[in-house]
Amino acid sequence: MADRRRKLGSPPENLATAKTSSSVVWEKNSSVTNLDTKMEPLRECLRSLRKSHKDDEARVKRAFQTLLIYIRNVVKHPDEEKFRKICLSNPAFQERVGSLIRGIKFLELCGFERTEGDEFLFLPREKVEMEVLNSAGSVLNSTMTNPSLDFSQVEKKKSYQE
Numbered sequence: 001m002a003d004r005r006r007k008l009g010s011p012p013e014n015l016a017t018a019k020t021s022s023s024v025v026w027e028k029n030s031s032v033t034n035l036d037t038k039m040e041p042l043r044e045c046l047r048s049l050r051k052s053h054k055d056d057e058a059r060v061k062r063a064f065q066t067l068l069i070y071i072r073n074v075v076k077h078p079d080e081e082k083f084r085k086i087c088l089s090n091p092a093f094q095e096r097v098g099s100l101i102r103g104i105k106f107l108e109l110c111g112f113e114r115t116e117g118d119e120f121l122f123l124p125r126e127k128v129e130m131e132v133l134n135s136a137g138s139v140l141n142s143t144m145t146n147p148s149l150d151f152s153q154v155e156k157k158k159s160y161q162e
Contacts, residue, residue, distance in 0.1 A: 038129075038132050038135075039132070039135050039136070039139070041109050042106065042109050042110070042132075042135075042136050042139060043139060045102050045105050045106045045109055046064075046102075046106065046139065046140070046143060048101070048102045049063065049100060049101060049102040049103060049106065050143075052100070052101040052102065053100060053101070059100070060100075061144060062096055063096055063097050063100050063103055064140050064143060064144050065144065066093075066096040066097050067097060067103070067106055067107070067140055068137055068140040068141060068144070070083075070086065070107065071110060071133050071136055071137045071140065072137060074123060074128060074133060075130060075133050075134060075137065078125065078128045078130070079125065081125075084112075084122060084123040084124075084125070084128070085120055085121070085122045085123075086107070086112070086120060086121040086122075087119065087120055088104075088114075088118065088119060088120060088121060089119065104121065106136075107121055108121070109136075110123070110132060110133060110136050111123050111124075111127045111128065111129060111132070111133075113127075
């Protein structure tokens with residue numbers, strides 16, 4: 001009977017347990033809004049990094065590429081600790097990301113935490129948020145392919161595709 005009512009577009013017999021379409025829409029919009037709230041600091045961090053180093057676009061691009069590699073590795077291999085642990089004293093890391101204003105901050109906003117006497121950035125497995133990492137990667141990738149693109153437009157386009 002309930003199946004027939006649903007096919008005909010009639011309300012279910014027990015309205016208390018039924019999920020209305022407006023509540024489903026609200027839940028989806030709430031999820032997008034929650035992600036937007038988490039992404040704004042990431043976008044602002046990238047804006048600040050670019051602005052602080054506007055005279056060295058090649059260095060900024062290399063930093064973005066390196067950040068994208070770190071993010072991509074965690075997304076592809078979330079259970080492997082070696083991809084979730086970055087040695088802060090590593091010369092390549094320092095040259096590409098660590099020495100730039102806001103370079104480390106971006107990784108911290110993605111969930112990485114300073115550990116072991118500030119020697120490492122580590123992303124605990126239980127704190128890996130795939131939605132945030134995928135969106136961060138999308139923003140990084142978009143800024144590399146179109147440096148003049150406004151970050152806020154990138155995320156709005158992405159959220160409409162979902």
